[in-house]
Amino acid sequence: MAKSKPVEQLERVVIRFAGDSGDGMQLTGDRFTSETAVFGNDLATLPDFPAEIRAPAGSLPGVSGFQVHFADHDILTPGDQPSMLVAMNPAALKVNLPDLVKGGTIVVNTDAFNERNLQKAGYESNPLEDGSLEPYHVHAVALSAMTVEALKDVEGITPREAERSKNFFALGLMSWLYNRPVEGTLYFIEKRFAKRPEIVEANTKAFKAGWNYGETSEDFSVSYEIAPARIAPGTYRQIAGNTALAYGLVAASRLAGLPLFLGAYPITPASSVLEDLAQFKHFGVRTFQAEDEIAAAGAALGAAFGGALGVTASAGPGIVLKSETVGLAVALELPLVIVDVQRAGPSTGMPTKPEQADLLMVLFGRNSESPVPVVAPATPADCFGAAIEAARLAVTYRTPVFLLSDAYLANGSEPWRIPDLESLPQFPVEFATSLNDGDSFLPYKRDPETLARPWAIPGTPGLEHRIGGLEKENETGNVSYDPENHDLMVQLRAAKVAGIAADIPELDVDDPGGADTLVLGWGSTYGAIVAAARRIRSSGRKVATAHLRYLNPFPSNTGDVLRSYDKVLVPEMNLGQLRMLLRSQYLVDAVGYNKVRGRPFRAAELVEAMTALVDS
Amino acid sequence: MSGGNGNPLQLTAKDFKSDQEVRWCPGCGDYAILNVIQGFMPELGIERERIVFVSGIGCAARFPYYMDTYGMHSIHGRAPAIATGLAVTRPDLSVWVVTGDGDALSIGGNHLIHVLRRNVNLKILLFNNRIYGLTKGQYSPTSELGKVTKSTPMGSLDHPFNPLSVAIGAEASFVARAIDTDKKGLTEVLEAAARHRGSAFVEILQNCNIYNDGAFDYVRESKDNRIYLRRGERIRFGPDGEKGVIQHTDGSAQVVRVADVGEQALLVHDPAHREPSLAFALSRLQFETDGALPLGVFRAVERPVYDDLMSEQLERSTQQRGEGDLELLLRSGDTWTIGSA
Numbered sequence: 018m019a020k021s022k023p024v025e026q027l028e029r030v031v032i033r034f035a036g037d038s039g040d041g042m043q044l045t046g047d048r049f050t051s052e053t054a055v056f057g058n059d060l061a062t063l064p065d066f067p068a069e070i071r072a073p074a075g076s077l078p079g080v081s082g083f084q085v086h087f088a089d090h091d092i093l094t095p096g097d098q099p100s101m102l103v104a105m106n107p108a109a110l111k112v113n114l115p116d117l118v119k120g121g122t123i124v125v126n127t128d129a130f131n132e133r134n135l136q137k138a139g140y141e142s143n144p145l146e147d148g149s150l151e152p153y154h155v156h157a158v159a160l161s162a163m164t165v166e167a168l169k170d171v172e173g174i175t176p177r178e179a180e181r182s183k184n185f186f187a188l189g190l191m192s193w194l195y196n197r198p199v200e201g202t203l204y205f206i207e208k209r210f211a212k213r214p215e216i217v218e219a220n221t222k223a224f225k226a227g228w229n230y231g232e233t234s235e236d237f238s239v240s241y242e243i244a245p246a247r248i249a250p251g252t253y254r255q256i257a258g259n260t261a262l263a264y265g266l267v268a269a270s271r272l273a274g275l276p277l278f279l280g281a282y283p284i285t286p287a288s289s290v291l292e293d294l295a296q297f298k299h300f301g302v303r304t305f306q307a308e309d310e311i312a313a314a315g316a317a318l319g320a321a322f323g324g325a326l327g328v329t330a331s332a333g334p335g336i337v338l339k340s341e342t343v344g345l346a347v348a349l350e351l352p353l354v355i356v357d358v359q360r361a362g363p364s365t366g367m368p369t370k371p372e373q374a375d376l377l378m379v380l381f382g383r384n385s386e387s388p389v390p391v392v393a394p395a396t397p398a399d400c401f402g403a404a405i406e407a408a409r410l411a412v413t414y415r416t417p418v419f420l421l422s423d424a425y426l427a428n429g430s431e432p433w434r435i436p437d438l439e440s441l442p443q444f445p446v447e448f449a450t451s452l453n454d455g456d457s458f459l460p461y462k463r464d465p466e467t468l469a470r471p472w473a474i475p476g477t478p479g480l481e482h483r484i485g486g487l488e489k490e491n492e493t494g495n496v497s498y499d500p501e502n503h504d505l506m507v508q509l510r511a512a513k514v515a516g517i518a519a520d521i522p523e524l525d526v527d528d529p530g531g532a533d534t535l536v537l538g539w540g541s542t543y544g545a546i547v548a549a550a551r552r553i554r555s556s557g558r559k560v561a562t563a564h565l566r567y568l569n570p571f572p573s574n575t576g577d578v579l580r581s582y583d584k585v586l587v588p589e590m591n592l593g594q595l596r597m598l599l600r601s602q603y604l605v606d607a608v609g610y611n612k613v614r615g616r617p618f619r620a621a622e623l624v625e626a627m628t629a630l631v632d633s
Numbered sequence: 634m635s636g637g638n639g640n641p642l643q644l645t646a647k648d649f650k651s652d653q654e655v656r657w658c659p660g661c662g663d664y665a666i667l668n669v670i671q672g673f674m675p676e677l678g679i680e681r682e683r684i685v686f687v688s689g690i691g692c693a694a695r696f697p698y699y700m701d702t703y704g705m706h707s708i709h710g711r712a713p714a715i716a717t718g719l720a721v722t723r724p725d726l727s728v729w730v731v732t733g734d735g736d737a738l739s740i741g742g743n744h745l746i747h748v749l750r751r752n753v754n755l756k757i758l759l760f761n762n763r764i765y766g767l768t769k770g771q772y773s774p775t776s777e778l779g780k781v782t783k784s785t786p787m788g789s790l791d792h793p794f795n796p797l798s799v800a801i802g803a804e805a806s807f808v809a810r811a812i813d814t815d816k817k818g819l820t821e822v823l824e825a826a827a828r829h830r831g832s833a834f835v836e837i838l839q840n841c842n843i844y845n846d847g848a849f850d851y852v853r854e855s856k857d858n859r860i861y862l863r864r865g866e867r868i869r870f871g872p873d874g875e876k877g878v879i880q881h882t883d884g885s886a887q888v889v890r891v892a893d894v895g896e897q898a899l900l901v902h903d904p905a906h907r908e909p910s911l912a913f914a915l916s917r918l919q920f921e922t923d924g925a926l927p928l929g930v931f932r933a934v935e936r937p938v939y940d941d942l943m944s945e946q947l948e949r950s951t952q953q954r955g956e957g958d959l960e961l962l963l964r965s966g967d968t969w970t971i972g973s974a
Contacts, residue, residue: 254964255967319714319716
């Protein structure tokens with residue numbers, strides 16, 4: 018599709034697509050992202066959708082949004098504020114307008130701005146007519162009408178179906194406006210709707226009509242180009258956190274040489290881990306949708322007893338139910354990976370929104386002394402490596418391991434340089450096959466280096482043994498109520514987990530020099546922290562950053578790093594959970610930046626917080 | 634019967650005794666059950682290392698410690714779930730769940746009904762003593778209404794579960810009942826359970842001589858009140874078979890005098906009946922209301938087994954898509970290549 022209008026260069030753009038949950042905004046955003054990725058921009062995305070599958074049409078709670086940030090340089094966040102808002106109805110405009118940068122651009126579907134929809138959105142007058150959008154650049158487009166008109170010759174679709182193609186009209190228009198390559202989307206439409214050729218035709222026509230509208234309408238005088246970013250050579254794909262996590266688990270199963278078993282119960286925002294892994298039966302992956310969260314964890318532990326890589330995945334409200342099973346895994350000293358895709362709470366909270374407030378729960382939310390390692394990915398793509406790492410620690414140390422993701426990482430996506438398989442860590446498991454103490458087998462005789470006990474799976478002749486949740490005698494594993502033995506076992510279990518510090522990388526600090534302030538984060542705040550640090554460095558201020566991927570144990574140099582800075586800022590989407598740990602463990606006067614809104618930090622607010630501390 | 638090496642297995646009950654001291658109360662019915670199971674295990678013809686006992690919490694749950702097989706003493710009520718994960722990933726194993734009335738029907742009730750409906754290949758032995766023993770004598774979900782215990786000084790208020798009715802209601806493919814001290818009856822039931830592919834649910838009436846002594850004396854002590862169910866035979870019992878069971882048109886079963894109804898009116902037991910209604914009707918016969926209690930196999934039908942179905946899906950998927958290729962997986966979807974500058 019050739020173009021004739023002038024083209025302006027931009028460095029970066031943040032677009033938010035917003036509409037009713039039934040308007041297909043997630044799909045539209047996803048396709049735009051793929052086009053953008055293929056074009057070679059760096060990018061990050063943030064889907065934002067309601068927990069309700071279909072809230073009442075046109076209502077404020079029913080608004081679903083998808084934000085994509087893309088640039089000609091490497092970027093770290095989905096963008097603080099959109100510069101372009103595509104609003105499919107008044108509710109979408111109302112909900113999203115406060116986020117738009119002043120002077121930003123709005124594309125609205127004028128056909129949806131009828132009295133009824135305006136009323137549902139709580140508008141007393143039509144914002145398209147009352148001058149309230151004066152500070153913005155508004156493109157009023159009859160998206161629905163033009164889509165229906167473009168599809169009038171398509172046979173076999175109802176008028177309602179024709180109207181539903183309007184998201185592809187909008188996508189076509191945006192693809193024109195930002196000079197995106199369109200072949201991928203056309204191919205996608207053919208594949209996705211292959212079973213209904215008339216829908217393929219409708220969506221293709223709507224998409225092209227949107228593109229052509231940009232090209233011919235006088236409303237759009239220029240289009241924009243964002244040059245490809247300079248990105249490390251390699252083959253890339255777009256990946257969302259939960260997909261990366263699922264792939265990481267499959268990879269881990271290969272690297273450990275163990276079949277993967279996932280026990281799960283559907284829960285937002287973790288369900289797609291189950292759904293993704295259910296696709297991989299040809300990798301020997303067994304997925305078990307259990308009757309409840311408890312059974313999901315129990316089955317995974319049972320599978321681990323039998324020699325599988327046992328995994329259970331959930332979100333906070335499900336993890337609490339698994340606590341007892343995790344405690345059993347601590348006592349049994351069997352590998353188990355527990356994925357917690359954190360969401361806003363307490364209780365049901367805001368199921369689709371991210372939060373980092375499960376840290377203390379996974380560390381301490383069990384009875385007694387029950388140490389469990391914790392690994393937390395920093396970006397959507399990092400979920401791949403973090404899943405492998407969680408599995409490596411679990412099988413190497415025969416321990417349950419928490420993998421702490423969150424709703425932002427789960428649904429957010431970014432380009433991922435596909436790793437060489439050879440670059441991944443191999444950790445083949447060796448099951449116990451022979452007696453380890455003369456003519457007897459001691460199930461709790463430990464490896465002197467890792468303190469891991471032998472993993473002797475049923476089916477191994479001569480190593481028959483019993484394990485259980487009752488306290489065990491050191492080495493023999495027999496039930497023991499001996500006070501000294503209990504103390505020893507508590508210490509051994511703690512020492513085993515603490516010893517992992519010697520097997521993980523040291524905390525890496527990014528300090529261009531001379532900083533007296535360290536910003537230390539964990540999990541999904543990585544992008545916002547680094548982006549904010551770049552900005553305040555460009556203002557001449559000095560700040561160091563570091564990011565903890567391991568929350569238990571902490572990397573061995575954590576204390577040294579903390580003590581080498583006068584001021585430590587810990588931004589978290591909770592009320593200061595990591596900060597509390599750091600203060601108690603290292604006696605440092607760390608201060609927090611804590612907001613619990615169910616949405617990722619904006620770099621701008623962290624700039625403010627960092628500036629205030631640096632300048633203090 | 635042969636071992637993995639092709640040689641006949643020469644195991645005895647002694648081979649299944651672990652070196653751990655058995656610590657149930659003297660006189661507990663669990664001893665009898667342990668003896669029967671240890672005696673029965675060699676008949677399985679399965680190597681010890683391929684047998685696993687999984688239990689939850691309670692007196693019965695100590696069982697795995699005393700078996701020289703693989704075993705796991707897990708957490709309260711969760712044994713069916715844990716055993717499910719083990720059984721579906723290791724179809725080569727013979728997995729047995731040992732549970733009690735509180736473990737299986739209170740805290741673990743959900744897991745029990747779901748494992749039964751899925752028909753996971755597990756043998757589930759429920760030791761029913763109608764009391765909480767390990768916590769020292771509170772009423773259980775199978776205790777009779779009005780049971781006076783430490784936690785119910787004025788009598789319990791909740792109507793009890795009938796374990797077999799629950800299992801049959803969950804459409805268990807194998808349901809049976811036996812008595813702890815009835816070595817022959819228990820062994821027969823265990824043999825049938827072991828032969829059954831899928832979930833086999835066995836209620837074992839077990840006397841707790843400390844907190845609920847004599848709960849089952851009406852059948853433990855009196856053989857006349859035992860109704861042994863035998864496939865294809867008319868259901869008769871009592872001295873000289875003077876009593877029998879008939880089924881009414883509304884589906885319910887009733888104990889009658891054979892002389893009153895004639896032999897031809899007696900119900901013929903068919904544990905393989907397609908519908909669970911017959912087994913359910915038999916499970917409703919209680920000593921309190923009918924003066925006798927049925928024992929043996931109530932229901933044994935063939936139904937697709939969850940583990941097999943899962944394995945079949947894996948095989949089919951591998952046939953259709955080829956063995957999973959990690960490289961291809963990571964590169965699935967839209968990819969693009971950035972060349973070196």
